[in-house]
Amino acid sequence: MRYLIFAVVFGLVLSSTAWTEQSFYEPVPKMKHPADNKWSKEKEELGKMLYFDPRLSGSNWISCATCHNPGLGWGDGLPRTIGDGQKELGRHAPTVINSGYFALQMWDGRKKSLEDQAKGPIGAAAEMNQDYNDLLKELKAIPGYVKRFTSVFGENSLTIDNIAKAIATFERSVVSKNSPYDKYWAGNKSAMSSSAVNGMNLFFGKAKCSICHNGPVFTDSGFHNIGVKAAGPSKVDLGRYNETKVDFDKGAFKTPGLRSIAQSAPYMHNGTEATLEDVIAFYDRGGDVKENLSPLITPLGLNAEEKKDLVEFLKALDGEPIKVILPDLP
Numbered sequence: 001m002r003y004l005i006f007a008v009v010f011g012l013v014l015s016s017t018a019w020t021e022q023s024f025y026e027p028v029p030k031m032k033h034p035a036d037n038k039w040s041k042e043k044e045e046l047g048k049m050l051y052f053d054p055r056l057s058g059s060n061w062i063s064c065a066t067c068h069n070p071g072l073g074w075g076d077g078l079p080r081t082i083g084d085g086q087k088e089l090g091r092h093a094p095t096v097i098n099s100g101y102f103a104l105q106m107w108d109g110r111k112k113s114l115e116d117q118a119k120g121p122i123g124a125a126a127e128m129n130q131d132y133n134d135l136l137k138e139l140k141a142i143p144g145y146v147k148r149f150t151s152v153f154g155e156n157s158l159t160i161d162n163i164a165k166a167i168a169t170f171e172r173s174v175v176s177k178n179s180p181y182d183k184y185w186a187g188n189k190s191a192m193s194s195s196a197v198n199g200m201n202l203f204f205g206k207a208k209c210s211i212c213h214n215g216p217v218f219t220d221s222g223f224h225n226i227g228v229k230a231a232g233p234s235k236v237d238l239g240r241y242n243e244t245k246v247d248f249d250k251g252a253f254k255t256p257g258l259r260s261i262a263q264s265a266p267y268m269h270n271g272t273e274a275t276l277e278d279v280i281a282f283y284d285r286g287g288d289v290k291e292n293l294s295p296l297i298t299p300l301g302l303n304a305e306e307k308k309d310l311v312e313f314l315k316a317l318d319g320e321p322i323k324v325i326l327p328d329l330p
């Protein structure tokens with residue numbers, strides 16, 4: 001009898017740990033396209049051309065891919081991006097991978113959709129520095145574009161809004177899939193090293209990362225001040241506060257997704273952490289700037305092994321390489 005009770009209790013403990021472990025895993029859902037910008041293969045292909053076309057910039061030198069380069073994890077590999085006239089800007093170019101899943105775009109969440117976002121950099125003097133009317137004139141003179149816009153959006157449809165719609169449709173195809181982490185939860189327990197598995201348990205446990213980095217793409221879609229030090233030309237960046245004017249948001253930035261994050265170093269809104277090892281060391285010391293720091297950020301007391309395990313886990317979030325064949329531009 002005593003053994004039976006023991007067996008039942010032991011069984012319950014086992015099954016409950018198995019349940020909690022499994023419960024934090026969420027596969028990446030199928031991409032949703034907005035009702036007013038439905039997917040079609042042709043639209044995605046047109047968006048891809050526009051994404052890689054430097055003629056979208058005033059100088060005809062800068063395309064979206066200059067700063068969101070597939071070869072650099074769909075970022076630019078720089079701490080802070082370089083815009084029109086080779087000037088350094090205040091923020092780091094985030095990866096476009098999985099951006100179709102984010103509720104809000106930009107480090108401060110000031111854009112509500114990818115469509116809305118895509119128009120920004122084209123017109124921004126500091127980025128692509130292109131006059132919209134000049135751009136429309138330029139593209140209307142290219143028969144290949146006129147033909148494609150007509151076929152995707154109808155007659156006389158070469159507009160800034162439709163340019164943005166096509167680009168957004170392409171961006172929604174840039175998804176991180178089938179990582180070792182996904183394979184592990186699909187049943188292939190050898191897909192992740194034991195170090196990465198330890199890192200996973202730390203991520204969802206002692207290291208508290210999942211308080212903010214949660215859900216299928218590892219973001220709570222929220223904004224937090226995690227104590228990143230200032231750097232670059234914009235000495236003070238108030239982040240989300242610029243949008244909300246709520247003191248609580250001073251220095252708060254959007255929680256980035258973490259799938260395929262190993263591909264797009266350096267890290268943070270101003271690129272102050274060069275490697276994933278640096279990011280973990282940053283969290284371990286409880287951030288750098290204490291003013292308005294989120295109470296969720298505290299020193300973690302990780303040992304060297306645990307820090308390494310966390311890095312291994314982040315690397316296990318790497319999806320399969322996203323293949324892009326560069327489009328022939330019309």
Ligand code: HEC
Pocket residue numbers: 051062063064065066067068081082083084089091092093094095096099102104105106107108114117118119121122126127128167171
């Ligand atoms: C000069 C470099 C540069 C160019 C060119 C550029 N971007 Fe960006 N992009 C950035 C930077 C920097 C940010 C972050 C800005 C911020 O948060 O204030 C950003 C943010 C974004 C985001 C938001 C991602 C997120 O996680 O919030 C998307 C999507 C994006 N860009 C797509 C594009 C598209 C599409 C184009 C072309 C139409 C483009 N970008 C052109 C530098 C650039």
Ligand code: HEC
Pocket residue numbers: 094203207208209210211212213223224225226228252253254255256258261266267268269270279280283294296297310
């Ligand atoms: C309080 C919420 C919160 C917690 C807890 C948290 N993060 Fe973050 N994380 C953020 C925010 C917000 C940013 C962006 C901050 C910035 O740029 O100023 C970020 C940035 C990052 C980045 C850089 C991503 C990029 O695109 O530049 C990585 C990697 C990361 N976190 C991993 C972790 C890990 C690992 C842990 C646990 C040790 C963790 N985070 C804990 C909110 C959090």
